[in-house]
Amino acid sequence: MNYKPNDIFFPWLPFYSLLKREVLRFTSIATQTVITPIVTASLYLFVFGVHLGGQLSILEGFSYIQFVVPGLILMGVVTNAFANTSSSLFFYRYLGSVVELLVTPIGAFRFSLAFTLAAMLRGITVGVVIWLISMLFTDLPWANPVMSFMFIFLTSFLFAQFGLIAAILSNTFDALAMYTNFLIVPLIYLGGMFYPISMLPSAWQTISRFNPIFYMMDGFRQSVLGEGDIPIRLSLAIAAALALAAWVIASYMIWKGKRLRL
Amino acid sequence: MGHLRIPALPRNFFSVLCQSMSKALEINGAHKSFDGVEVVKGINFDIEPGEIFGLLGPNGAGKSTTINMIGGVSHIGSGSIRVFGKDVVDDYMDTRRMTGVMHQEVTLDVFFSIAQALRLHSGYYGVPYDEKWANLLIDRLALGPHIHKKTNQLSGGMKRRYMVAKALIHRPKLLILDEPTAGVDVELRRTLWDFVQDVNREGTTILLTTHYLQEAEEVCGRIAIMNKGKIVACEKKEDLLQTFEQKKLRIRVADKISDIPAALTGFTPKKIYGNHGLEFCLDLDCSASTVLDGISNSGLVVSDIETEKPSLEEVFIRFTEEGSLTSEL
Structure with a gap:
């Protein structure tokens, strides 16, 4: 023989193979994982940006569509980075096929890193395509492209970690959907995607400051337009601190095998 | 004058030497509880390199939990497990790459075809995909016509074959098969066992569980019987089959009989089957001629005689049936 x-x-090689698996997984169902969010964001662009936006001006010197595009890009990054890790790991657990990975020599750090990088790739891909589509409607000044990249990087990393945590903590599809419907989406909409928080009553402004997405939204928009509500370095520091904390929690859960190993 | 040159040893010489001298698997006092219920109760057994070792037991005996502890799916409650001298907790990278596990439950990565999944699995173990070996697996397990099908499009038997291929794709030193033939047809079972024995002959140690005791009897060199979380027997197959030191003797007589003849009442246990048959359980060293003499003295004419050594199934039942639990090992 x-x-x-x-x-x-x-x-x-185990890390690289798992990363490859994760990328192949979302590209093999690209209609669902990449095309759908791009279509959704394009509709937002058309309805809020082009149609309604022509009658609005909320930031001096910029059209409404210029204001809203950074928010749409960031929304694409957040929802897709979160969806990739959460659905992939949850399916692994739900179908019981996670044991296929648990018996392999992939350490917790590399396990987490492979899922995270694939999720970041999906999130950033969707964000970039939304930006490219937005170029049909408007131009963005990109005041600080390096900062823009750092915000996109940290945001995709942070929500990939949230996705891992949600996948580990959820035991049913409903429970997983709750994280999206009752946490991620409200945080995005209340984080200043469609408006600057300076337009809100002061109580709501205070509440918004407890929303982590607000810092990423404001920081990213500021890096694109050059205008924002709070200092960009503070937003970056908060985004980095949140990303680090989420990474420690997700890695700890995976290392301990919480709800993964028996 | 030339200097004596000592050839340089490979860097990993001593670790390879230690591994080759170690047992393939050592389980020492392994315990496991779920929600306060102890399902594995301090078991001990070893497997030598090159063995085919059967771990048998009724449903819920703790076999799969034991396998999960070896593979790393379950945390070990207490005790230790070593694979080729390496601890499955402290040296998990080493033990897992040396081990291939086929789980009892069908586990599939439904996004991929067999071809894609095998390639990924080889990588998960840190082993570059070996086209020749993969083709051999595909060929021997008759997966060729289905290689581009998604794994969830396969029939039940094909899924099992694929799972065997997956467990072997990285050429493990220790192959664990947890009920590999559950619910599959006779043809697959035969080809699977032939292949498993070939793999074993090439150097892979095999630990298997099965409920098909005849199969275990045919392929295993040593067998452990597990019951209620304990190992209640662990011996060479031949020794295990001799455990109860009894054989069956069936004698068919020409005349119709309704009672055990008086000359044979000393043999126990005994029973009549049909109208012409007598069945006795004799010690292995007891000659059948003593029974035949008794029959002859009773005036009966023997028309047929048959002896049967105890099967693994009988040994298994005696070890695991309620009330006959022997002391744990």
Whole structure:
């Protein structure tokens, strides 16, 4: 048979293979994972940006569509990074096929990193395509592209970690959907996607400051337009701190095997 | 004058040497509880490299939990498990890459075809995809016509075959098969066991569980019987089959009989089957001729005689039936 047990081992190959699996998973169902959010964002662009936006001006020197595009890009990044890790890991758990991974020599850190990078890739891909489509309707000044990239990077990383945590904590599809419907979506809409929080009554402004997406939304918009409600470095520091905290929590849960190992 | 040159040893020489001298699997006092219920109660057994070892037991005995602890799916409550000398907790990277597990439940990555999934699985174990080996697996397990089908489009038997291929794709030193033939047809069972034995001959140690005791009897060198979380027997197959040191003797007589003849009442247990048959359980060293003499003295004429050694199934039932639990090992 010319077969002998194997002694070869490439330590990073398990990570690379899991990353490849995760990317292949979402690209194999691209209609659902990439095209749908892009179509949704395009509708937002058309309805809020082009149609209604022509009658609104909420930030001096910028059209409403210029105001709303950074929000739409960030919404695409947030929802898709979250959806990728949460649905992929939850399906693994729900179908019981997670045991396929648990018996392999993939450490907790690399396990988490593979899921995270694939989710970031999906989130950023959707964000970039939304930006490209928005170019049909408006131009953005991109005041600080490096900062823009850092906000996109941190936001996609943070919500990929949230997705891992939600997938581990959820035992049913309903429970998982609750995270999207009752946490992610309200945080996005109340985080200043369609308006600057300076337009809100002062009580709501205070409440908005407890919304983590507000800092990312405001920071990213400021990096694109050059105008924002709070100092951009503070937003960046808060985004980085949240991303670090979420990463520690998600990695700890995976390392402990919480709801993964018996 | 030439210097004596000592050839340089490979960097991993001693670790390879230690592994080759170690047992394939050592389980020492492994416990596992779920919600306060102890399902594995401090079991101990070893498997030598190159063995085919059967772990048998009724449903709920703790076999799959034991396998899950070896593979890393379950945390070990207490005790230790070593694979080729490496601890499955402290050295999990080493033990997992040396182990291939086919789980009892059908587990599929439904997004991929067999071809894609096998390629990914080889990578998960840190082993570059070996086209030749993969083709051999596909060929021996008759997966060829289905190789581009998504895994959830396969029939039940094909899913099992695919799972065997998946467990072997990284060429493990220890292959664990948890009820590999559950619910599959005779043809697959036969080809599967042939293949498993071939893999074993090439150096892979095999731990298997099955409810088909005849299959275990045919392929296993040593067998452990697990019941209610404990190992109640662990011996070479031949020794296990001799455990009760009894054989069956069936004698068919020409005349119709309704009672055990008086000359044979000393043999116990005994029973009449049909109108012409007598069945006795004899010690293995007891000659059948003593029974035949008794029959002859009773005036009966023997028309047929048959002896049967105890099967693994009988041994299994005696070890696991309610009230006959032997002391744990």
